[in-house]
Amino acid sequence: MPTPAVLNVAFITDAPRVAGSEVWLLDVLPRLKSHGVSPHVYLNRAAPLDGLVQRLTEAGVPVTRYDGLGTLPDLTRGADVRAVQVWEPATYAALLPGLAAPRVVVVHDQLEYHYPAGLNHVYRAVYRRTKAAPQRTAEQVVTVSAWGQAFMHRAFGLPRVDSVRNGVDTDRFRPAPPAERTALRHGLEFTRFTVLVPGRFAPEKNQLAAVLAARRAPGLDFVFAGDMDSGVGTLARGLARTLKLGNVRFLGRRWDMPELYRAADALLQPTLAENQSLVTLEAMASGLPVVTTPIPAQAELIEDGVTGLLVPPQPGLLAWALRALAAHPEKAQALGLAAREHVARTHTPGGTAAQVARLLRDVAGR
Numbered sequence: 069m070p071t072p073a074v075l076n077v078a079f080i081t082d083a084p085r086v087a088g089s090e091v092w093l094l095d096v097l098p099r100l101k102s103h104g105v106s107p108h109v110y111l112n113r114a115a116p117l118d119g120l121v122q123r124l125t126e127a128g129v130p131v132t133r134y135d136g137l138g139t140l141p142d143l144t145r146g147a148d149v150r151a152v153q154v155w156e157p158a159t160y161a162a163l164l165p166g167l168a169a170p171r172v173v174v175v176h177d178q179l180e181y182h183y184p185a186g187l188n189h190v191y192r193a194v195y196r197r198t199k200a201a202p203q204r205t206a207e208q209v210v211t212v213s214a215w216g217q218a219f220m221h222r223a224f225g226l227p228r229v230d231s232v233r234n235g236v237d238t239d240r241f242r243p244a245p246p247a248e249r250t251a252l253r254h255g256l257e258f259t260r261f262t263v264l265v266p267g268r269f270a271p272e273k274n275q276l277a278a279v280l281a282a283r284r285a286p287g288l289d290f291v292f293a294g295d296m297d298s299g300v301g302t303l304a305r306g307l308a309r310t311l312k313l314g315n316v317r318f319l320g321r322r323w324d325m326p327e328l329y330r331a332a333d334a335l336l337q338p339t340l341a342e343n344q345s346l347v348t349l350e351a352m353a354s355g356l357p358v359v360t361t362p363i364p365a366q367a368e369l370i371e372d373g374v375t376g377l378l379v380p381p382q383p384g385l386l387a388w389a390l391r392a393l394a395a396h397p398e399k400a401q402a403l404g405l406a407a408r409e410h411v412a413r414t415h416t417p418g419g420t421a422a423q424v425a426r427l428l429r430d431v432a433g434r
Contacts, residue, residue, distance in 0.1 A: 075105045075430055078147035080114075080140060080160045085116035087268050088346045089153050089176035092212070094120065095237065095346075095417045096424055098127040098184060110134055110143060119323065121331045130138070140159050141166040148259035151324035152206070160202035160215050168205040170431045178341030179211075179219050181272055192411065196411060200224035213344035215364045230427055234344045236353045238412045243355035244330035244402070252331035258289065261394040262357070264332035266293040269301035272341035274361075275382050276300075277306045281336065282316050285388035288394055290336070291316045294344070329354035334393050334400065338381040342366055348413050352407035357400040359389045375407040 079097065081169045083090050097107040108353040109124055109131045110115050121149045122130050134140055140163060144150050151172045154160060164171060177199065180193045203209050209229045211217055217231035220402070234350035244252060253259075263285075275292060295301055308316040322328060330334070335351035335358045340346075348367065351358050353432045358376035360366045370376035393400040 070433060071103050072429070074354065075149065075297045075425075075428060075432055075434055076104055076147050077107050077149045078110060078144035079107055079145065079149055079151045079153070080110045080163070081153040082112065082137070082155050082163075082371055083117065083153070084112070084114045084155065086120050088160040089155075089174075089347055090120055091233065092115075092176065094123055095235070096421050097124070097129045099417055099421035100425055101128070103422060105425045108132065108147070110140060110359055125174045131145075137162045137163070141168070141306050144168075148434075151428070153284075154199070157198035157202075160199065160205075164205050166201060166348040171205075172208045172210060172428065172431055173203050173206040175209060175211040175216070176343055177211075177214055178272055178343055179223070180364070181341045182361070192194070196224050199254060200226060207341065208299050208427070210427055211343060213365055215368050219364075219409070220240050232360035232420055232423040232427065233415055234346055234349055236346065236349045236411060237417050238353045238408070240326050241296075241329060241350045242326075242409065249330060252327055256291075256328070256331050258286070258291070258331050259335045260289050260290045260329070261390075262291055263334050263336045263390055264291050264293065264328055264351070265336045266322075266328070267337065267339075267347050269294050269296060269298045269304060271300060273300070273341065274338040274381055275304045276307060277338040277386065278336050279304050279311070279313070279316060280383035281312055281338070281390065282308070283311050283382055285391050286315055288315060288358070290316045291328075291332070292316070293322045293325070296320050304410060326354070327349065329356055332356060334359060334390060336386065336390065337361070337366075338386055339363065339366065345369065349411055353415075355404035355408045357393050357403040358407060359386060359393070370378040370407075371410075374403070375410050376403055 100107050107129055115131045124131050150167045151168050151174055153174045163315050211231050212234050214231055217229050218228045220226045267273045329351055335356045337360040359379055361381045362378035372378040377389050379385050
């Protein structure tokens with residue numbers, strides 16, 4: 069049987085900084101080569117992306133920095149498929165019409181916001197108009213969860229939606245042996261039961277609820293990792309200062325997340341919107357007990373009481389769950405072990421890459 073020809077794919081993003089969708093590129097694209105897919109990434113010149121460019125290049129994925137969306141049709145003309153990841157809704161209208169087919173839109177968006185009654189319907193209406201409508205012009209839409217695929221069919225009537233599972237490297241994200249864990253905790257100054265709260269600071273990530281949970285759990289330490297210079301980050305730091313919380317630390321942006329997971333005792337993610345959370349999967353693979361909210365995307369990953377805890381995003385309830393984990397280390401360890409086993413079985417980056425490669429070949433007719 070002849071070997072399929074190499075498929076050249078241009079991955080385009082308008083990302084201004086690194087978030088989960090860009091980490092996805094770094095995890096998946098280097099692995100596409102073993103499936104006969106040659107990826108090439110196109111990023112704008114925003115300085116916060118410089119670290120991503122370095123890491124992609126070191127992984128053997130070529131990167132081109134562009135000056136404007138209008139240059140991309142010519143830059144990507146030699147590709148067999150163009151895969152687009154979009155942050156800003158206006159990018160669809162500015163980019164898709166000029167790109168040669170076939171075009172795949174990869175959607176990492178939080179598709180549903182579980183805000184107080186009414187606000188989620190407003191968001192859904194805005195998304196339908198600004199994103200779902202132009203997504204229809206692509207030959208294929210793909211998202212990163214089975215829930216997301218069903219939701220886009222149901223809520224937005226998109227006819228061509230597929231899904232690929234997110235995956236994480238279980239060698240990179242793993243529990244630490246005792247000596248390594250002791251050294252990591254010493255270096256990070258983790259001295260008590262330490263709750264890690266990672267992620268982009270944004271209203272839907274709900275870090276303010278985590279700060280308020282810290283107020284209700286003074287015997288535990290809470291460590292935040294993310295872009296704390298953002299508006300929500302500024303609010304979270306201000307709230308911690310106002311409440312005079314001595315058990316809260318803000319580390320800022322970090323590239324050493326595997327080590328932070330290995331050093332921490334639990335992960336708190338009081339999120340109000342996800343599609344398929346890499347943070348959740350990374351923590352699970354690291355053997356951490358995860359406390360998160362029972363929204364559909366999280367319930368797709370976490371079996372309550374078996375691979376983590378699904379808790380309503382109320383500070384008092386979150387604090388209670390975390391205090392219970394601290395008081396019962398054997399239960400916390402069992403949750404973390406079951407979580408890692410689940411991820412190793414169902415959410416590997418190799419599996420994700422294989423799914424992505426099959427989808428791209430189908431779109432290209434190869």
